[in-house]
Amino acid sequence: MAFEAPKEKYQGRIREVVIGATKEQGGTRRASIVAGGSGGLQFHRFDAEMPHLPLVGMDVVDTVRVVPDQLLSSIGPVTKEPVEWAKKVDREWGSDFCVLKLLSANPEEENRSIEECVSLVSEVLKSTTIPLMVYGCGIEEKDSKLMEAVSNAGKGERLFLGLAEEKAFKSIAAASMSNGHGIVAFSNLDINLAKQMNILLLDFGVKPENILMDPLMAALGMGLEYSYSVIERLRLAALMGDQVLQMPILCDCSCAWAAPEALEENPDRGSPEVRGVFWEAMTAYAAMVAGADAVMMRHPQAVARLRAAIVDIAGGA
Amino acid sequence: MPTAMDIYKLLPKKNCGECKVPTCLAFAMQLANQKAALEACPYVSPEAKAALEESGAPPIRLVTVGVGDFAVKIGDETQLFRHDKTFYHPTVLGFMADDADGLDAMKTKISAAQSMSFERVGQMIRVDSVVLRHSTGKPEDFLEAVKEAAGAKLPIVLMTEDPKVMGEAVALCPGKRPLLYRATPQNHDAMIGLAKSCCFPLVIGGASSLDELAQISDKAKKAGVSDIILEPHTSGASSMLENLTVIRRAAVKKKFRPLGYPTISVLGNSDLDLMRAALGVMKYSSIVLMKDVPREFLFSLMALRQNIFTDPQVPIQVKPGLYTIGEPSEKSPILLTTNFSLTYFTVRADAEKSKVPVWLLVVDTDGQSVMTAFAAGKLTPESVAKAVETEKVKEKNKRGDIVIPGMVSRMSGKLNELTGLKIIVGPRESSGLPKMLKSLGG
Numbered sequence: 001m002a003f004e005a006p007k008e009k010y011q012g013r014i015r016e017v018v019i020g021a022t023k024e025q026g027g028t029r030r031a032s033i034v035a036g037g038s039g040g041l042q043f044h045r046f047d048a049e050m051p052h053l054p055l056v057g058m059d060v061v062d063t064v065r066v067v068p069d070q071l072l073s074s075i076g077p078v079t080k081e082p083v084e085w086a087k088k089v090d091r092e093w094g095s096d097f098c099v100l101k102l103l104s105a106n107p108e109e110e111n112r113s114i115e116e117c118v119s120l121v122s123e124v125l126k127s128t129t130i131p132l133m134v135y136g137c138g139i140e141e142k143d144s145k146l147m148e149a150v151s152n153a154g155k156g157e158r159l160f161l162g163l164a165e166e167k168a169f170k171s172i173a174a175a176s177m178s179n180g181h182g183i184v185a186f187s188n189l190d191i192n193l194a195k196q197m198n199i200l201l202l203d204f205g206v207k208p209e210n211i212l213m214d215p216l217m218a219a220l221g222m223g224l225e226y227s228y229s230v231i232e233r234l235r236l237a238a239l240m241g242d243q244v245l246q247m248p249i250l251c252d253c254s255c256a257w258a259a260p261e262a263l264e265e266n267p268d269r270g271s272p273e274v275r276g277v278f279w280e281a282m283t284a285y286a287a288m289v290a291g292a293d294a295v296m297m298r299h300p301q302a303v304a305r306l307r308a309a310i311v312d313i314a315g316g317a
Numbered sequence: 318m319p320t321a322m323d324i325y326k327l328l329p330k331k332n333c334g335e336c337k338v339p340t341c342l343a344f345a346m347q348l349a350n351q352k353a354a355l356e357a358c359p360y361v362s363p364e365a366k367a368a369l370e371e372s373g374a375p376p377i378r379l380v381t382v383g384v385g386d387f388a389v390k391i392g393d394e395t396q397l398f399r400h401d402k403t404f405y406h407p408t409v410l411g412f413m414a415d416d417a418d419g420l421d422a423m424k425t426k427i428s429a430a431q432s433m434s435f436e437r438v439g440q441m442i443r444v445d446s447v448v449l450r451h452s453t454g455k456p457e458d459f460l461e462a463v464k465e466a467a468g469a470k471l472p473i474v475l476m477t478e479d480p481k482v483m484g485e486a487v488a489l490c491p492g493k494r495p496l497l498y499r500a501t502p503q504n505h506d507a508m509i510g511l512a513k514s515c516c517f518p519l520v521i522g523g524a525s526s527l528d529e530l531a532q533i534s535d536k537a538k539k540a541g542v543s544d545i546i547l548e549p550h551t552s553g554a555s556s557m558l559e560n561l562t563v564i565r566r567a568a569v570k571k572k573f574r575p576l577g578y579p580t581i582s583v584l585g586n587s588d589l590d591l592m593r594a595a596l597g598v599m600k601y602s603s604i605v606l607m608k609d610v611p612r613e614f615l616f617s618l619m620a621l622r623q624n625i626f627t628d629p630q631v632p633i634q635v636k637p638g639l640y641t642i643g644e645p646s647e648k649s650p651i652l653l654t655t656n657f658s659l660t661y662f663t664v665r666a667d668a669e670k671s672k673v674p675v676w677l678l679v680v681d682t683d684g685q686s687v688m689t690a691f692a693a694g695k696l697t698p699e700s701v702a703k704a705v706e707t708e709k710v711k712e713k714n715k716r717g718d719i720v721i722p723g724m725v726s727r728m729s730g731k732l733n734e735l736t737g738l739k740i741i742v743g744p745r746e747s748s749g750l751p752k753m754l755k756s757l758g759g
Contacts, residue, residue, distance in 0.1 A: 309554065
């Protein structure tokens with residue numbers, strides 16, 4: 001008797017979430033993009049349909065404070081100019097979306113004013129045409145006002161605002177709802193917390209098609225295995241039919257650049273710059289193989305490596 | 318594993334007691350718990366014996382390549398997902414030396430493979446095997462390289478589809494237990510015969526479908542070769558993922574014996590192959606062979622392998638002790654944390670961001686994080702005081718204070734009492750360290 005390959009069929013599937021809005025949809029993006037939609041484990045097209053390839057986005061931070069020196073010299077001085085950086089992300093580096101992180105709003109650091117931050121968001125929207133996500137500085141007091149202003153400035157663009165956390169989600173959720181934006185729900189490496197976060201948002205009135213989950217991606221060598229298993233479990237739970245977990249997963253893989261091993265000087269391990277690119281590409285690849293529907297990265301060469309790998313493993317576009 | 322009842326059904330049910338257990342049912346229970354051996358029963362039928370051995374065998378056979386300290390074990394996996402239990406045997410990585418490049422290049426690569434090792438989070442990680450390939454070069458060069466590699470310690474993979482050349486190579490590594498690559502639909506009779514006579518493990522590949530692969534492996538098994546490695550056909554990462562997943566499922570979930578063996582992926586050094594190697598580590602390749610890959614990539618790949626094959630039930634730990642960040646003086650601040658590697662690395666990275674040199678006292682908590690260890694009584698004022706004592710903290714540092722994680726502020730009083738150190742309660746998250754350290758100064 002011929003060998004029959006065992007297939008997996010799941011009753012659940014991942015929701016499709018639209019990011020960005022075109023002119024027809026009320027925004028100014030050249031195209032909107034879709035995260036999610038898979039009916040099986042990521043890239044398991046032999047089991048189930050995967051209508052969209054996972055998305056690859058890139059981040060832009062508004063302060064070089066958090067950009068390691070090697071990365072600064074590798075990507076170039078563009079990292080000192082967030083608008084120019086965003087333009088590169090859009091036009092040269094082939095990113096599906098851009099994530100603008102307004103870290104300089106942090107009252108304990110640069111403490112940039114809300115007006116300045118919002119004008120940067122507007123400038124980035126004017127200078128780019130890929131879908132945009134905007135993250136605050138992580139200090140709730142500031143972010144609540146900041147996100148409300150960002151939401152108004154990006155009216156119609158279907159931005160995704162982040163990060164909603166268990167103890168600080170109401171103001172950002174309200175900001176996202178008031179202008180039809182989406183929201184990124186953050187949880188700290190725990191499947192139950194991820195679920196709890198989604199429930200809080202749903203109860204607050206956020207629609208499920210407006211939520212992306214960020215379950216915290218730990219970089220290669222920095223606990224990647226925890227994230228890998230949490231993502232796999234989230235994905236499996238969603239496929240088994242848990243509707244509260246069927247939101248697409250977004251992983252921030254720029255964390256790879258904070259891993260000391262990615263950039264340390266150690267000739268035995270080769271040049272830091274080359275190693276850093278592999279470090280980030282592999283972190284993002286692991287996130288996707290585990291189940292991420294979208295990743296966010298920082299180095300254009302790592303993005304190029306990942307892109308090629310996605311087409312290879314998906315067996316074509 | 319069969320249950321006691323499954324086993325009982327196959328036993329003679331004589332209750333003769335000759336196995337030293339009073340009844341057949343009791344004996345079956347001992348067998349199920351691996352506390353007795355089937356040989357103890359003098360009356361078990363050969364058919365029952367075969368059936369029991371078959372059902373008791375692991376879903377994926379454990380295969381050893383090489384001998385001595387550097388021998389590698391692969392297979393014996395029982396899961397599709399690491400979180401369900403663990404992945405037991407880390408993917409074996411091999412470096413290829415091809416006779417198309419000439420003997421000198423082969424020798425260089427053999428020694429490169431031997432020297433490619435790193436120490437990472439307290440473990441030695443390395444390239445585990447050296448692969449000698451006969452492709453378009455001279456067989457004499459290939460055999461000379463085999464001789465060279467046979468004199469070294471790493472397990473060897475012999476690559477040729479020519480049974481005659483393989484026979485000569487095998488004769489050069491007696492007792493080295495190399496892996497023979499490979500039996501194909503074209504040459505499998507001769508290769509299986511060779512593997513049987515030398516008892517070395519054999520790769521089966523070159524088949525156009527998993528069905529054909531299974532047929533050849535079944536044939537090899539029936540011919541008496543049981544240490545088999547499977548190489549499914551692949552045209553890229555997509556078919557690699559599919560075939561390796563199907564093989565793992567067929568073995569683990571269906572107990573389909575002809576595919577119940579470890580797997581191998583042979584890759585080159587193209588950009589796509591590098592990512593495919595990473596895929597192999599995550600998705601069920603027992604062996605990944607590569608050629609001329611950059612060491613930056615290799616180190617990243619080994620880190621990934623360590624991560625994926627970490628037992629989810631046993632946290633990775635760092636050695637407890639007093640670590641330095643930057644070049645701290647006797648006036649630099651001392652931070653306290655636990656020896657859970659993730660905690661350690663996070664605290665370390667955040668402290669480094671401050672650019673303030675500090676001492677980092679890492680207390681043994683069996684690899685638990687701060688909150689978990691505190692709740693479990695593994696991070697106590699007593700254990701911290703003991704660490705302060707054994708690491709001679711007060712001799713190395715004259716500040717007379719210590720920064721403890723904000724989450725365990727409750728231990729301040731007792732710790733102060735035990736150590737005499739002034740307790741500074743640090744931030745609850747280590748991301749707050751840079752700000753705090755800058756204000757503390759050094």
